[in-house]
Amino acid sequence: LIAAPMEHEFAPGLRADCWGYNGGTPGPTIEAVEGDRVRIYVSNRLPEATTVHWHGVLLPNGMDGVGGLTQPAIQPGETFKYEFTFTRPGTYMYHPHFDEMTQMALGMVGMIVIHPKTPRGPHVHRDFVLMTHEWKIKVGTRRPDPTAMLDFNVLTLNSKAYPGTESLVMGKGERVRIRFGNLSAMDHHPIHMHGHYFKITETDGGPVPESAQYPETTVLVPVGTTRTIEFSADALGDWAMHCHMTHHVMNQMGHDIPITLGSDGAHIDR
DSSP: OEEEEEEEEEETTEEEEEEEETTBSSOOOEEEETTOEEEEEEEEOSSSOBOOEEETOOOOGGGSOOBTTTBOOBOTTOEEEEEEEOOSOEEEEEEOSSSHHHHHHTTOOEEEEEEOSSOOSSOOSEEEEEEEEEEOOOTTOSSOOTTOOSOOOEEEETTBOTTSSOOOOOOTTOEEEEEEEEOOSSOOEEEEESSOOEEEEEETTEEOOGGGOOEESEEEEOTTEEEEEEEEOOSOSOOOEEESOHHHHHTTOOTTOOOOSSOOOTTTOO
8 A cells, every 4th residue: 555645536627635545545445355364565655654554453453553552653755564364354444543634534545345254145246335535625725624623515435426426337136235434534424225225234343143134225324434235236227325414415515606706607517
């Protein structure tokens, strides 16, 4: 993983100077199998120190990635080697644990998927990973505001806002799994799906026993957690899926509001 500044496009025409991993936000999804021993080199090309915390993963103390507590922070230009075994299957996350308010607010987040060594449950045809995040990008600025604690104006899935998001495409009758992660700064997200019901099959703490699963059409994904849902795609059509906090859906809510600063808005729509 290379931590570095980069330019990111949230939606067509909406770009900002962010920080991320391997040139993107979120960083690459790390996939492994239960029992795999992994070695991850983290190189720091930021203008300040950083670490990586493996959120929800049970591992040796020295690999936990908390700067000043379990390791010295990784200074600019340095590389740190993390090495541990993924002992549990599940859906986890990674993020800095050094100046995390700034670094996570600028985009340094990512997802981890650990597949079980022995498959369990019904066969899944589609497996999607979506991370929620929220940003404060003030009009006329190039950089998200890492000090924001409310009034976030760009709410994203995998750091994209509609229409920059990608559709989740599946075939009729396929069994689908969607893994949600939330490293937003302050907000929980009730993710609602149209046209289908699902069951919550897993949290970042582990699988939910089948006897404890129940049908839902909305799953609450609290800050700092993951939730995994599964369902049968049995209804044809294009269906919406969104956070049901309506101001999160609307993002900057800038439609049909006249420009009051004397600027020429003739080309904005185009």
